[in-house]
Amino acid sequence: MNLILIDRDEVSPDGTVWLDDNRAEHILDVLKAGPDRTVKTGFVDGPLGLSRIIAVDGRRVCLAPEHDRAAPSPWFDLLLAAPRPKALKRLWPQLAALGVGRVVVLNAFKVEKCYFSSQWLREAFYRPLLLEGLCQAGLTRLPEVLVRPRFKPFVEDELDALFPDSLRLLAHPEPARSALDPRARGRRPLLAVGPEGGWTDYERHALESRGFARFSLGSRTLRTDTACVSLIAVLAWWRTGTDGEDLSPSPLASCAGRDGVETTFR
Numbered sequence: 001m002n003l004i005l006i007d008r009d010e011v012s013p014d015g016t017v018w019l020d021d022n023r024a025e026h027i028l029d030v031l032k033a034g035p036d037r038t039v040k041t042g043f044v045d046g047p048l049g050l051s052r053i054i055a056v057d058g059r060r061v062c063l064a065p066e067h068d069r070a071a072p073s074p075w076f077d078l079l080l081a082a083p084r085p086k087a088l089k090r091l092w093p094q095l096a097a098l099g100v101g102r103v104v105v106l107n108a109f110k111v112e113k114c115y116f117s118s119q120w121l122r123e124a125f126y127r128p129l130l131l132e133g134l135c136q137a138g139l140t141r142l143p144e145v146l147v148r149p150r151f152k153p154f155v156e157d158e159l160d161a162l163f164p165d166s167l168r169l170l171a172h173p174e175p176a177r178s179a180l181d182p183r184a185r186g187r188r189p190l191l192a193v194g195p196e197g198g199w200t201d202y203e204r205h206a207l208e209s210r211g212f213a214r215f216s217l218g219s220r221t222l223r224t225d226t227a228c229v230s231l232i233a234v235l236a237w238w239r240t241g242t243d244g245e246d247l248s249p250s251p252l253a254s255c256a257g258r259d260g261v262e263t264t265f266r
Contacts, residue, residue: 002138005044017062023061037053040138047068052064071141073141075239077104082112084224085118093133094225097137098133103144106148110198110200165188168213169235170204170212185239215231
């Protein structure tokens with residue numbers, strides 16, 4: 001836990017916060033901090049900074065937050081065809097740590113309908129995992145999660161309104177070439193990762209007709225969680241370029257992900 005997150009409704013009228021959960025345990029047992037020490041803290045969806053430990057009462061810790069720094073903003077969004085529940089559980093903290101802003105968990109033809117009854121699509125279950133990822137990465141902006149069990153209505157009626165000026169990238173198990181234009185580095189990426197077996201022709205064409213370009217990793221077969229993290233890492237690396245040079249890798253073989261991820265860079 002590299003950052004202790006605090007909900008604003010936990011703050012008392014005098015500006016202090018009493019913790020008696022795993023955050024207090026972390027302060028006492030891992031950081032071994034006591035009164036007058038400071039710890040790194042942040043408000044959920046707010047600024048971050050330091051909190052001074054005012055008092056320790058048994059296993060309870062009282063903090064006085066002083067948050068004076070803006071937290072890093074999310075830098076990408078994700079359209080994710082609903083994966084297996086176990087994969088989704090693994091993904092939530094990783095996506096939050098990597099800086100996702102909005103995740104749309106979307107239906108597709110090759111998605112098992114039972115996936116939408118998973119507990120990991122309920123806020124009470126996924127929110128702690130998102131917070132775990134934020135604490136790990138030192139972030140405070142809680143990702144927005146939208147669940148859309150109907151593909152066509154979402155693509156036709158909501159996509160453009162939710163992501164009006166995104167850099168749209170489509171991962172799909174089929175050879176494709178897409179050069180990431182250095183001039184697009186200022187646009188926020190929207191990555192679409194398909195289900196096991198990939199998007200159908202109809203789904204692919206529907207997304208491509210709305211500006212999605214294909215994008216890939218190589219020849220390895222990957223699970224959804226591995227593919228998502230890898231694709232996001234490549235995008236993050238590409239965005240670091242500042243000299244106008246296209247930093248995309250040279251041509252690679254196509255990449256067919258176990259849960260529907262493939263595309264090719266050049």
